[in-house]
Amino acid sequence: MILDPRHHLLDRAPARAWTDAYPVGNGHLGAMVFGNPARERIQVNDSSVWRGSPAPRSLPEGAGQALQRARESALAGDVHAADAATRGTQSGNVQMYQPFVDLLIQRTTEDTSPLARVLDLRSGWAITVTEQLRAITGVSIADDVLLDRRVFASPSDLEISVASVHEQSVAHRPASHPEAVVLAGALRVAASVDPDIGGDDAVRAPASFTESVHASWALELRTDGTASADLTGPAPSIHVTGATWTELRLVSATQFSADGTLRVPDHASLEAEVLAHLTTLAARSHDELATRAEESHRELYDRVELDLAAPDGPSPTPYRDREAPTMPTTAQRLDNLRADPEHADGPDLVALLAHVGRYLLISGGVGEGPPLNLQGIWNESPAPPWYGDYTININTEMNYWPAGPAQLAEVLPAFQEWLGVLAAQGARVAREVYGASGWTAHHNSDRWGFAAPVGDGEDRPQWSAWPLGGAWLTSTLVDLLRFTPDGPASAAGLVEGAARFALDLLIELPDGTLGTAPSTSPENRFVLPAGTVGEVHVSTTSDLVIIRQLLHDLLELSHVVEFDEDLLELAEAALSRLPGERVLPTGLIAEWSDDDLTDPDRHHRHQSHLIGLYPGTGLDPRRDPVLGEAARRSLVERGFESTGWSLAWRICLAARLEDAELANRFLLRALRRVEADGTDPVTGEVTGGVYDSLLCAHPPFQIDGNFGALAGTCEMLLQSHRVRGRRRELTVLPSLPSAWSTGRARGLGARGGAVVDLGWTPTRVEVAVHLPAGVDADAYVVELDGEVRALPAAKDGAAHLSLSRDLTARRSDRKTDTL
Known part of the structure; x- marks a missing residue:
């Protein structure tokens, strides 16, 4: 074999x-x-096959009044009262x-x-x-x-x-x-039934x-x-x-179709x-x-091929003529890499992890049916970890991050159809709990589109009282549709509904800016100067970044879709009054709106205050180097030990920062082998990484880390989120680590619908841009190390560039100096 x-x-x-x-x-x-x-x-x-049915779930009586009490308490600085009041909005479990x-x-x-x-x-x-x-x-x-x-x-x-x-x-x-x-x-x-009962009731x-x-x-x-x-x-x-x-x-x-009909x-x-x-x-x-x-x-x-260890240029190097008994097992390869992080097999293992991500996205995400949940479509337990649900404060979004860069738009219809189900449930929650138009969703959902805050009146607000799930999911879909030739116009209805809710959610603060209250930062807490720990505050950074991204999406879509002019005027006015990310005296990006608050866990698994860096695009280190450096310091502050999916997000963030060695370090850490019980085979500690099968270990198993690692690897090789005038910029090899000295990447997706092939040696970079039908080469420019090149006229649908570059010197300039 x-x-x-x-x-x-x-x-x-x-x-x-x-x-x-x-x-x-x-x-x-x-x-x-x-x-x-x-x-x-x-x-x-x-x-x-899920528990439950499409029947609508009841909302608690007085949820709207509880929300108003929580808002008043948060604005008054009474975090305990705000915490208690938000529990009155909870509506059971997914x-x-x-x-x-x-x-x-x-x-x-x-x-x-x-x-x-x-x-x-x-x-x-x-x-x-x-x-x-x-x-x-x-x-x-x-x-x-x-x-x-x-x-x-x-x-x-x-x-x-x-x-x-x-x-x-x-x-x-x-x-x-x-x-x-x-x-x-x-x-x-x-x-x-209530999932908290456990598996015996299954x-x-x-x-x-x-x-x-x-x-x-x-x-x-x-x-x-x-x-x-x-x-x-x-x-x-x-x-x-x-x-x-x-x-x-x-x-x-x-018996039920994807939209819940019989x-x-x-x-x-x-x-x-x-x-x-x-x-x-x-x-x-x-x-x-x-x-x-x-x-x-x-x-x-076969649309995408990564070869990160080609010794003689862009050509694949399989183990040839080696039968199964002589090739190291996957577990042995992982252990060898851990023992020697500069092991020659490292780039091949990174490519394997990325290919596993594409394999899982195909095997779990194509076709009709509910979208990928926390375990994709694979689960053996009647009471799976976190119910095998849709955790929409990061994990569901991460499941789909690589769909565009890895050229798998076929997985998007199931995701988009389910968002329609979620929006239908979320419109009722917006109306009855928030007194708002549009639609909302909170931390968790399920096949049936549960959209209310989870819990039975006793759950913690940090994983319940967060109404921006619908907005973040919608912006995720919009960005993924940018990778298709047709663009995001089909998401206009979801965008309009999510934007209407966001605009109704915003309130005027004493300094004249707009903000949110009550407000949480997903699953995190803060410490008041007196030592009290709280979860509910006003205008967290993640709230404002997600709303800002959504309103920009709305205005962008307005160029191809007709929206109500009053809505667009409200969006433009709101954007002018939404604060951006702030840098604390410590040099870190603020997660909370009050500088006196501190973080009880500086290594927290969520990086919600960095959403604007990735997957968002509002925090651009090139445009604002000071903010970019603060983002980098905030990322390093989170550390190198975390859950599998959080390590994957950190790969993406480092790649967007164009810090190649930092991104590679997170990649190698994500490739640490974990035993089936979730423990490190060397230290015995419970830790994130991958199992012998390369499935992501939170632990326990969560598939989002596989998809996040794939998205991050693609981001290290190609970025397409910037626009120069009317041209889409293709930033090639923005985060290429020294270990990937020669290689190739075929079939990477770019926004606008182009497909990009890359090949590189230490002295040369080859670029081929395959253009979608009806698009000319002048729709794109190629950027490498600050040099911007126009594409030549396309031949047979592809434009080719050959660039001389000393990548060795380039990488030494970008090598991480402080970890």
């Missing part, structure tokens, strides 16, 4: 824990493949993302021969190879089916079953193929078909052995004898749908389905 160190994960043992398993998926179906040749577990998720089924494949004989377990990022297959077995498992984007094929060296007996933590019934159904056996399952998820009796999620699955087995269904035991199963190969096809469906009226209709799905696949062989699956995956995956 030929393995490429930038496109393959390798282990030599079955997964010891869920986080060691390899993920496959197509946005709808996801699975974690454990790779045990004798007792395989393929843990399956359906992205639409619902939890759920596991679906376990597909279990057990052989009657042990297999102790040497094993290679591989995740092939390019093809989308999880592969298990021993002397007695070759198994491949994946999920097809083209045909929406989970496929598993096993080939045995000698005839084998197996038992195949489908288990679930949820109540389910299983039936044997006629197959459309003469040699197939088909099982169909009806699954019922527990009704809406299997309680479900509510009616319209009050909780119900699902159907269908499994088809084909084999050259003898197969029969057995529904008499505790676990309905298929017995297979004398097989030299087996092929499995699993499909699923639930698709089908009953279980019989759901079962008919999944059985019909199998029938449509019946005429295709496994090889045909596998080819279609791989082609649909590779069409997306």
